[in-house]
Amino acid sequence: MSNYPVWYEHIHTCKQTGARLGRVHTPHGTIDTPAFMPVGTQASVKGMSPDEVASMGAGIILSNTYHLWMRPGSELVAKAGGLHRFMNWKGSVLTDSGGFQVFSLARPKDIVEEGVHFRSHLDGSKHLLTPEKSIKIQNDLGADIIMAFDECCPYPSTHDYSARSLERTTRWLDRCIDSHKRPDDQALFGIIQGNMYGDLRAESTKQITSRELPGYAIGGLSVGEPANLMYEMLDVVTPLMPEDKPRYLMGVGTPDYLIEGSIRGIDMFDCVLPTRMGRHGTVLTSHGRKIIRDKQYAESFEPMDDNCDCYACKNFTSAYIRHLLKAREMFGQRLCTWHNIHFLLNLMEKVREAIAEDCLGDFRDSFYKEYYGNR
């Protein structure tokens, strides 16, 4: 069906919103899109077993190149037979480039044309990450989808810096393409940058999508800018993206961003939100966020979300889970994480149903009404 190891099958476009219903095919299965990808930074979706993550309907997870490079090392993962076998995950995997992490560890002068100099967050040791090195590590890890090494410049950045940065991102993409050793079983996605400037986003989209690749991502959004500015950028970018390739909006995972992103034609999303919030005892529910650690749930012998049929909500009360969180029991973090991942996967399932029925706009309105209440 395609020359690429990963390819997009379009099924339907929502008549009400233009959102895309489709499937992304990878060497490890098929993902219904729009899809949310849970994050397993260190080859584990924090607290969860791979079986639990799969049982909730996740077909793909994201793992982090920087973290696995630092520990246990990509050669070790390669020896184990690659990331899928190392962590015994039977679905698809996407690895990021490591760029996002090393930029946060580097000073401005450490970012040079060759790559980024930085110090490890584990032991302070000095390293250099380049496009070639990132691809080498990702070839070792063996994910189905690998990401180009790009520069995600901070928000806010000047127009001038953002323009130079997006040009470098394109040059780095070409180096990634040239050094990619497994194009037959790993799909390299390019990343569109351009900060919060519409003209630069358009230019980056033009440059990145001019390279024939199996998929394209939008990076550098959801980095602290107001929601409307992100939507404005998406409105510039997605109409310029090819329709026959998957579109991935990086680092996005709040319920509203998932819905608004889908409406703007995005197929894939990832975010640490459900796992990180879960570990800290906050859950996403149909009635909005709940801080289950709070005193108000001490004697709440009801599920965390009365509209949820996840393992946590079917089997345990808010009072019990609050007790576990207060007592620092791992199982409390597990249950909140479980619920949050289920919540977002379930939300995406409803989004896909709404697209199929041409009513994603109506779904958004009724979801927001319930989620935000009368605020």
Place this chain on the structure above:
Amino acid sequence: MSNYPVWYEHIHTCKQTGARLGRVHTPHGTIDTPAFMPVGTQASVKGMSPDEVASMGAGIILSNTYHLWMRPGSELVAKAGGLHRFMNWKGSVLTDSGGFQVFSLARPKDIVEEGVHFRSHLDGSKHLLTPEKSIKIQNDLGADIIMAFDECCPYPSTHDYSARSLERTTRWLDRCIDSHKRPDDQALFGIIQGNMYGDLRAESTKQITSRELPGYAIGGLSVGEPANLMYEMLDVVTPLMPEDKPRYLMGVGTPDYLIEGSIRGIDMFDCVLPTRMGRHGTVLTSHGRKIIRDKQYAESFEPMDDNCDCYACKNFTSAYIRHLLKAREMFGQRLCTWHNIHFLLNLMEKVREAIAEDCLGDFRDSFYKEYYGNR
């Protein structure tokens, strides 16, 4: 079958060793004995779901009165419908008296005839635990088996102190019996003390078992004494215990103690060993203990125990689990805990099979040979 909510059914006595094969019947099911009880201190077997614990074959877990009293409070658990419902555990539960914990928080002068004065480990607040209070809390928690409030005197203690202490333990038992409000659905077990003195152990056994109770426990062992001294005490006590009641050896859970205890006629054991060791990255295997965190397992792409069919060993390598432990991923602790609990439950299953076949002595010898190797 019995006037008690919990009763012992004897099936077979091992001709080679005298070990007892039986069943303990409780309001929440039947437990094949000799049995190991995993510990869920704060209403959670650390890291595990109740379903996982049950799936491994555990029919009964232990929970701690002191911890639940301090947090979330026994009234809250009672409001939730009792401990079983609070934590959604469908099997049997045993609660300790809280004595062991408060003795470790008290100074000698805080131990008086009325009870024990101590300060909470959470906030330093002052409390008094008495036999009546312990039973009240345990009545609130609603476990199938509840334990008498006893004095577990430290090892070593003088003969004189140990003698006075065991007399007090008997007086406290009578106060427990008098204040027990739910004898129809909660079985109160008395606890035999006497430190490491054979004559005192015999005297305590005589006193405690002279009270008509559904079961009896042996406390104050495995508190730092040499193994032989513990076996010596068991050899004094168990022949004096009634044959038609369950016998519980408290706080014991190393593989050798479980086997030797079974040989000496014990039916029930509990210990935090498998969960605590698992959290710290050490596992019990058929070839002895392994510290999976160690460098030597960095590239071990084999299961932690090649003779094990637990979830961790069937699905993950030592190298992966070591990576998770080094990276402080919860899932690594979960997998080691899972394996350890499975290991002890499986060991007890083999012990029961060996009793049925009159060859527990042979089993012990071959187990030790494999477990300890040539050391």
